[in-house]
Amino acid sequence: MINKDLVIIGGGPAGLSAAKLAAESGLSSLIVERDFKLGGQLVKQTHMFFGSEKQYAKTRGIDIAKILVDDVLKYPEMVEVMTDTTVVGLYEDKVITLLHNDEYIKVQSKAIIIATGASEKVLAFPNNDLPGIYGAGAVQTLMNVNGVLPGNDVVMVGSGNIGLIVSYQLMQAGVNVKCVIEASSSIGGYKVHASKLKRLGVDILTSHSVKRANGTEALESIVISKLDENWDYIEGTEKTIEVDSLCISVGLSPLSSLLSMIGVDMKYVSSLGGLVPYIDSHHETSVKDVYVAGDVCGVEEASSAIVEGYLTGLIVASSLGFKHENYDELYRDFKAQLENLRSGPFGEKTREGLQEIARNHDVK
Amino acid sequence: MRITEHPILTFEKKAKLQFVFDGNEVYGYEGDTIASALHAMGVKKLSHSIHLKRPRGFYCAIGNCASCNMIVDEKPNVRTCVTLLKEGMVVKTQLNKGDLYD
Numbered sequence: 386m387i388n389k390d391l392v393i394i395g396g397g398p399a400g401l402s403a404a405k406l407a408a409e410s411g412l413s414s415l416i417v418e419r420d421f422k423l424g425g426q427l428v429k430q431t432h433m434f435f436g437s438e439k440q441y442a443k444t445r446g447i448d449i450a451k452i453l454v455d456d457v458l459k460y461p462e463m464v465e466v467m468t469d470t471t472v473v474g475l476y477e478d479k480v481i482t483l484l485h486n487d488e489y490i491k492v493q494s495k496a497i498i499i500a501t502g503a504s505e506k507v508l509a510f511p512n513n514d515l516p517g518i519y520g521a522g523a524v525q526t527l528m529n530v531n532g533v534l535p536g537n538d539v540v541m542v543g544s545g546n547i548g549l550i551v552s553y554q555l556m557q558a559g560v561n562v563k564c565v566i567e568a569s570s571s572i573g574g575y576k577v578h579a580s581k582l583k584r585l586g587v588d589i590l591t592s593h594s595v596k597r598a599n600g601t602e603a604l605e606s607i608v609i610s611k612l613d614e615n616w617d618y619i620e621g622t623e624k625t626i627e628v629d630s631l632c633i634s635v636g637l638s639p640l641s642s643l644l645s646m647i648g649v650d651m652k653y654v655s656s657l658g659g660l661v662p663y664i665d666s667h668h669e670t671s672v673k674d675v676y677v678a679g680d681v682c683g684v685e686e687a688s689s690a691i692v693e694g695y696l697t698g699l700i701v702a703s704s705l706g707f708k709h710e711n712y713d714e715l716y717r718d719f720k721a722q723l724e725n726l727r728s729g730p731f732g733e734k735t736r737e738g739l740q741e742i743a744r745n746h747d748v749k
Numbered sequence: 750m751r752i753t754e755h756p757i758l759t760f761e762k763k764a765k766l767q768f769v770f771d772g773n774e775v776y777g778y779e780g781d782t783i784a785s786a787l788h789a790m791g792v793k794k795l796s797h798s799i800h801l802k803r804p805r806g807f808y809c810a811i812g813n814c815a816s817c818n819m820i821v822d823e824k825p826n827v828r829t830c831v832t833l834l835k836e837g838m839v840v841k842t843q844l845n846k847g848d849l850y851d
Contacts, residue, residue, distance in 0.1 A: 419812055420831050426811075431757045445757070471812075504813045514816070516793035516806025523810035523830075531785035532760035534750040558752050602804050603793045640813070 387492045389415050390705055392481055394472050394643065395500035397425020398687045399679025401453040402694025403498050403701070408463040410702030410709040415492070416457070416464065417483060419471040423457070424450035425502060426522060427687055429529040431557075432550050435575075439722055440688035447529070453691070475646045477672060496674040496701050499644060500694065503637035503658060503680035508542060511597040517604030521551040521634035528558045536629035540607060541565040543634035544589055549578035551632060556585060563626055566593040566609055568616055575731075596623060598631065607631055637684045644681070647672055656738035658684035665744040667704075668697045676701055683738055685726075692722045751789050768838040783829035783840055784810070784817050795819055795829060799846050819843050823850050 391407055393400045396418030404414050422428065430446025441449045457464050467485060474482035479497055483490040505520030507513065517536065519527075521543070524535045539560055541552045544567035552562045565582065570592050572579045579589060596610040596618055611622035638659035644651060650663045650671035661682050662670045669676050678697040679690035696719040699709055709715060727735050752760055763779040770787065777786025784795060784807045795817045796805040807817035812831035821827040821840050825847025829840070 421833055504809055504811060507808070514798065514803055514805060516795070516804055519807065520809050523808060526810040526830075527785055527788060528752065529758060531781060531789075532752045532755075532758070533781075533785045533789045534752060535788070536750075557756055559754075603806070 386480075387490065389413075389492055389494045391415070391496050391498065391701060392417060392492060392494040393498045393500060394475075394481075395425070395502055395679070395681075396420070396423040396466065396468070397500060397502050397679065397690065398427055398449070398453060399502070399681075399690040399694035399697075400425070400498065400500035401457050402691045403500060403678055403698035404464045405453070405456045405460075406695045406698030406709070406715075407702045407707075408457070408460040410699060410707045410712075412702040412705055412707040413463045414465070415494075416466045417470050417472055417481075418466070418468045421469050423454045423466065423468065425687075427453070429522070429526045430687070431529050431554060434686075434688060436686075436688045436726060437722070440691055440726070442688075446687065449687070449691075472643060475643045477647050479674060495705055496676065498676045498678055498697055498701060499681055500677070500679045500690075501640040501643060501681045502690075503639050503684050505633065506636045506638055508595065508633050508635050510595045512600065513595075513598060515598050515600045515604045516602070517600065517629055518598060518631045518633065521547050521632040524630070524632050525551050525554060528554065528560075534558060534560055535632075537561060538563055538628045539630040539632055540595075540609075540626055540628050541632045541634060542595055543567065543636070544569075544572045544574055544579065544591070545634060545636065546574035546578060548632070548634035549574040549582060551634065552587060553578065553581055553585075555632075556582075556587070560630075562587050563628060565589045566595070567591045568594045568612055570614075594618070595631070599625075604629060604631055637680065639681045639684060641681055644670065644675075644677070647675060649675065650744075652742055654683070654738045654741050656734035657682075657742070661738075661742055663742045663744045667700045668693065669700075669744075671744065674704075682742070683735060685735055689723060689726050692719050692726065695719050696723070750791075766834050766836045768834060768836070768840060770840045771842055777834045779834075781834040783819065783821065783827070783832050783834050783838070785830075786834045787829070787840075794842070796843050802844065818847075820847070825850065 391414040427446040427450035436442045470485040481492045596608045610618040678693040793806045794804040805816045808814045812828040
């Protein structure tokens with residue numbers, strides 16, 4: 386059994402940021418990442434971020450990933466990194482079992498930060514499992530990390546920010562985006578992203594969805610249909626589109642299975658993406674010394690995940706007796722940044738969702 | 750199909766990596782995952798559903814959905830979307846839920 390003060394599960398924006406603030410506070414940590422590299426989903430995001438400079442606005446996601454990884458590598462004595470390592474077991478006494486190179490490793494930790502992120506949702510329609518039907522983020526990885534195109538002709542399902550941004554990036558890579566379809570009667574993402582696509586001649590068809598996919602060994606075509614106000618297909622409006630790729634961008638759900646494994650109190654909150662843990666203002670779950678940061682406690686932008694990571698790293702370090710010399714100032718700053726990121730009409734659902742999972746400190 | 754020109758990113762030609770896919774000698778490049786190397790060759794079908802044997806390709810590219818599982822060097826259920834390609838790998842399309850291996 387290996388003993389650690391802090392184990393951080395997930396080496397994406399939230400996990401990296403948590404490790405940085407813990408290290409700055411004097412607390413060592415171990416980051417466990419199942420991919421072969423750190424950076425999470427930032428490594429494929431070629432677009433520039435919005436927000437304020439504190440969350441690296443006007444910087445491309447791929448460059449933010451480098452900054453966050455470098456920040457952590459600055460502390461080689463404080464932050465240990467295990468990539469290609471999957472957490473296969475998590476127990477209430479904070480024993481973590483890891484699988485690395487076919488080897489089974491047991492770790493006892495004083496505190497755990499779960500920062501596993503989220504995964505792309507699927508959409509139900511006949512033949513939705515055909516090769517050539519991908520999550521939009523998966524195609525973004527294939528193109529922007531591996532330099533491989535998904536195909537020649539693609540339709541994007543979903544007009545949220547991911548759907549719009551990935552459509553634009555598909556065109557940058559030379560793929561023909563035939564159209565974007567959206568089940569709702571209005572476009573989900575920011576107008577600036579939608580306008581970019583429209584200027585390039587891509588139609589965004591609202592009140593439309595996929596009725597079925599066709600193909601034997603791989604995707605050959607899809608049938609789309611108009612939807613009525615109850616999101617039911619309108620007979621007679623079907624249209625067949627020849628495509629070799631279909632991207633599904635209908636939201637993300639938190640990767641919270643490890644939380645369920647240790648019996649954390651959870652709730653299904655649709656505005657946060659699915660099953661999420663109850664947390665207090667310190668991001669601590671109902672299991673003592675088990676904390677969460679990033680999309681696993683509610684799907685938001687990467688900017689929020691970064692700040693949540695900083696905040697949680699700061700708090701966990703303090704709870705283990707390593708209080709940052711500027712604790713109060715940093716704490717207020719991170720809280721204010723999060724509040725700012727969630728302000729305005731686009732943050733309304735997040736604000737409501739977070740209220741549903743708020744735990745009172747006294748409950749514990 | 751590989752991207753050759755891109756307004757933001759540069760993709761330098763990297764070292765070729767020889768590997769075997771379903772008995773054929775093929776190649777990818779350093780930095781490829783097994784799934785991306787196969788995709789670049791036009792291979793989209795990586796796996797099959799267990800009961801109905803329906804063809805499956807990758808969906809999530811983060812090692813979560815299991816729809817890209819293949820047999821790599823005799824080991825079944827390898828998540829090829831998050832496994833780096835290595836010289837000499839023997840990659841096979843998986844038809845069942847996987848057999849025990851040494």
